[in-house]
Amino acid sequence: MIRNSLTIAAAAAIAAVGARAETPVFADVEPGAISEATMKEVTKTLSSDEFEGREPGTAGEEKTLDYLVEKLRDAGLQPGNDGSWFQDVPLVEITADNFEELRIGGPAADLRYRPRADWVGVTYREDRRIDLDDSEIVFVGFGINAPEKGWNDYAGVDMRGKTALILVNDPDYDSEELQGTFNGKAMTYYGRWTYKYEEAARQGAAAALIVHEDYPAAYGWNVVESSWTGPQAYAERGNGGADQTMVNGWVQKEVAEAILQAAGQDFLALSAAAKRPGFKPVALGLTASTGFDNSVRKFASKNVIGILPGSERPDEYVLHSAHWDHLGHCTPNAEGDDICNGAIDNATGTAALVALGEAHVKAGPTARTQVFLAVTAEESGLLGSEYYGATPVFPLDRTVGGLNMDALFLAGPAHDVTVVGGGKSTLDAYLDHALSDLGRVATPDSAPQAGYYYRSDHFSFAKRGVPMFYIDGGEDLLDGGRAAGEAYSAAYRENAYHGPDDEYDPAWDWSGVMQDLQLYYRLGRMLGETTDWPNWYEGDEFRAIRDESCAAEGGC
Known part of the structure; x- marks a missing residue:
């Protein structure tokens, strides 16, 4: 898995904001008594067929919850939610069916596009039927409203009842540098589809359609x-999603090109204009129509909390x-195995919670x-962490920071670590110090435009202002170097990721994982002992919300 680097991104951040904040004084940290036996036992158990792939809302969830409470209690931790080990997470599953074509109409246009092949769409509304009728289409560039950057792609347009046609990623994604209004080729939150749908809803749009292109996506x-067909799960909203758009979807690039041509516009010209400051939305004089049925199922899952x-x-x-969850039953492999066991993704990370808990108690x-x-339902869209972020058990303005663990790297020990989202916050100083103590380094990022920092559970806390680490194992292996590490990553992606072959292997080399856990342990102890309150660098998209929460009475 190729992730963001500390080294390059941090340098860019420092250049942009000047010198870092004063480095805090770090307590000395002795190596933690982290049990490899615990890592093996918990990973093997959670990924066994008995747990049926740990899908939320199934018998596999019940087994998982019971087992996690047992292991956290045995580790010496205490229940974290007012005497309970659990936080209830109400979920809604919406399954769309009977899709109509996407119809584009206008004075001289009658275009029709097939569901799945040409476009996909879902709704966040708990409505049994969605009908989008003759909704005026507006091209809104990258669909970004970022006051701190002086950027508003919705300036001067009333989007109520209209359909936003939106470019994927953010305006400087094709830069060769890591500097720019939106961090150059390193994706910001404004480039993620999640943000684009959220902002379209805030603008009052009836629908939001993102233009798919392979590289920026x-x-x-x-x-x-x-991903956008079949059952879609969401954290339950009190209003049934009434404040969301009717349709959130994607269209193929060729579809967007044809729509703009029908409006007398050129896709390349408008895309280029959207990358420049001062872009204004363009009403196309066309309408969008479609419809589909929905079945709605409500169920509850749980986050597990030990302290x-x-x-x-x-x-x-x-x-x-x-995240403790995985995909449950899935497409069978050649041997007919249809259980996605999720051993690496993410029984390993869940086991690390137990093993680190043990070490901290000791x-x-x-x-x-x-x-x-x-947390639950990460595979459905970070839903468990999102629910915790929206309804935190512990106030976020009293949460110093933290780290997320997702799919630990079982390729053996490495000279380096890969750091997702380096150069965003003063947590960099903690990592610099810990890596120096351990004789390790951070790797560069080969694909910062992918925006991996916005794709795992730490993001649900980061976007609410809490500085978070997301650190993966390194690929510069002691045995075989970077070529061996990259080969391991490629083999996992191609042969096991999100498939039935992500299973526990007794032959795994755990030495690299144990090396990484010592880093995680050290960072946790450092944050736990300091009086410092880490913050995002000036200009980061999460800085304003952290400043606001810290300014509140009793905050930070």
């Missing part, structure tokens, strides 16, 4: 088609997160409370 149409209360400042919190509490949060 960082995946092909096949990924869009498979080691702080010895001096127990109302300040250091967060460790990992070392004794830090000044601040250590929180170990196993």
Whole structure:
């Protein structure tokens, strides 16, 4: 898995904002007593066929929850939610069916596009029927409203009842540099599809259609088609999603080109204009229509929370997160196995919560409370962490920061680590210090435009202002170097990722994982002992919300 680097991105951030904030004083941290036996046992158990792939809302979830409570209790942790190990997470599953064509109409236009092949769409509304009728189409560039950057792609247009046609990624994604209004080729949150749908809804749009292109999206149409068809799960909203758009979807680039041509516009020319400051939305004089039926199922899942209360400042919190869920039953492999066991993704990360909890208990509490949060429904769109972020058990303005663990790297020990989202916050100083102590380095990023920082559970906390680490194992292996590490990553992606062959292997080399866990342990202890409150660098998209929360009475 290729991720963001600390080294390059941090340099860009420093150049943009000047010198870093004053480096905090770090407590000395002895190596943690982290159990490899615990890592093996928990990973093997959670990924066994008995747990049926740990899909939320199934018998596999019940087994998972029971087992996690047992292991967290045995580790010496305490229940984290007012005497309970659980936080209830109400979910809604919406399955669309009977899709109509996407019809584009106008004075001289009658275009029709097939569902799945040409366009995909879903709704976040808990409505049994969606009918989008003659909704005026407006090209809104990258669909970004970023006041801190002086950028508003919706300037001067009333989007109520209209359909937003939106470019994927953000305006400087094709830069060769890591500097620019939107961090150059390194994707910001404004480039993620999640943001684009959220902003379209805030603008009052009836529908939002993102134009798919392989490079700026960082995946092909096949990924869009498979991900945006079939059951879609969401964290339940009190209003049934009434404040969301009616339709959120994607269109093939060729479809967008034809729509703009029918409006007398040129796709390349408008795309180029959308990359420049001062872009104004373009009403196309065309309408969009479609419809589909929905079946709605409500069910509940659970986050699991264990804590080691702080010895001096127990109302300040250091967060460790990992998702316990996986895909359940899935497309069978050649041998007919249809259980997606999720051994690496993410029984390993969940096992790390238990093993780190054990190690922190053995070392004794830090000044601040250590929180170990196993979240549900990551595979459905970060839903468990999103629910926690929206309804936190521990106030986010008293959450110092933390780290997320997702799919640990089982290729063996490495000289480096890969750092997702380096150069965004003063957590960089903690990582620099810890890596120096351990004799390791951070790797460069080969695909920052993919925006991996916005694709795992830490993001649900980061976008609400909490500085979060997301660190993967390195690929510069002691045995075989970078070529061996890249080969391991490629083999996992091609042969096991999100498939039935992501299974526990007794022959795995755990030495690299144990090396990484010592880093995670050290970072947790450092955050737990310092009086510092990390923050995002000036100009980062999450800085304003952190400043606001820290300014509140009792915050930070």
